[in-house]
Amino acid sequence: MVGREVSESCVDSMIIEMVSSYCDRFCSAKPELAARRIEAIGYQVGLQLSERYTMERPRFSDHLEAIKFICKDFWSELFKKQIDNLKTNHRGTFVLQDNRFRWLTRMSIDPSETNANTSDDPSVATTESKSAQSASMHLYFPCGIIRGALTNLGIPCAVSADMSNLPACSFVVRIKA
Amino acid sequence: MAPLAPRTGDAVFANVERVNAELFTLTYGAIVRQLLTDLEEVEEVNKQLDQMGYNIGIRLIDEFLAKSNVSRCVDFKETADVIAKVGLKMFLGVTASVTNWDVDGTSCSLVLEDNPLVDFVELPDTCQGLYYCNILSGVIRGALEMVSMKTEVTWVRDMLRGDDAYELRLKLLKQVPEEYPYKDDE
């Protein structure tokens, strides 16, 4: 099992299908519920990944060290790159920015899906908002992963995503006192 | 004539973008667990996993055809071989053996020793009716439908249920050459 790999498109298509199953079938008409479920799936994954990826390293001495671990090693394992920019207000809020978030660049702009959704109203505005909506649904999954990982490292927090600068994406971590 | 189908997917797998399998394995596990919580009935979870697989399969087939250098297979026998040796390898990094052909060559078994979906998994007693890998049978069914083969794909053996291998039974129901395939998931 050590070093086992799968094609990236396996992971991508599974996540896309999970998100659309929850949005369109299991929780259709209840986007908040769909979001919670998708986040919960991410949370479990984050929890388990944090166990695996911290196995051979010393314990973190503070929150910043754990957050830096998420930005560097953890992110690299998942996306083969590190977080590009880390900011903090020194009062428990951290902003992790990925300038080219892989799951958005590879997934969210699915023209066939967007066309299908807007066939009855082919206005550009709708297309953009639909695609933004679907992208934001996708982001509940990585938000859950980050929250699961940090919580398991002893840092309870809330995580949200900001994608106002696509394809850059920021994850905002608010540590609970 | 179509070029000969590659006999293994090693070269294709080496050339696709790969990620470490843990994310894949754990994400699938978390999905299954969440579905069990949300849908309650194990039977319904089996059905939904198959449906999710089907939806994935009808999309993955394009990538498969584009990257594998496989063009149309001559017959169902060749198709089964290509799935076992090239398709599974290209996406999951594993291969299967094809066995137990029936006399008219319309049904066979794919036997897997292991697969990355099941790493770390132990089924609890409350989930004994669960076909944990049901997404995989759906993927194969969906992909084949896009190349005009209507199939039925079922699990015969499952190591998570105590069997000695993973065995999928592929049964060709109908082959419709050059007909536009319709989705039948509604």
Place this chain on the structure above:
Amino acid sequence: MIVCIAVVGHQNNPLYLQSFTEADDALKLHHIVHCSLDVIDERVNNPKKTGPTLNETFLGLLYPTENYKVYGYLTNTKVKFILVTTDLDVRDADVRNFFRRFHSAYVDAVSNPFHVPGKKITSRTFAERVSTIVKSFGLSTAV
């Protein structure tokens, strides 16, 4: 000989406890494990005493009793592993090696999607792996 191995969660909730001896009664071993939790908390909260091993997962010998030696390990996820042995002459490298393998078995066990975080580990595979690791304790020192 290893007589007992325990996994304890971050709220000191027991996740796994297995003894490998008939000779000692369970209550006594439970007591030893329980006492060692305090020692771990003490070590972690007053890291100066441990000097160069600051923040290392391996916590070393927690305390010796008349008949036992008790070793501890603390993961980044605040889970404690406790090893109780009757061996008097224990090599540090053997204990480290033991914990490394044990940690890896633990991580695989909690990677099971059906494992509920914070609940007891009931996995049969885990129990078998632990038993193998325990049996080979101290044997792999040739390298």
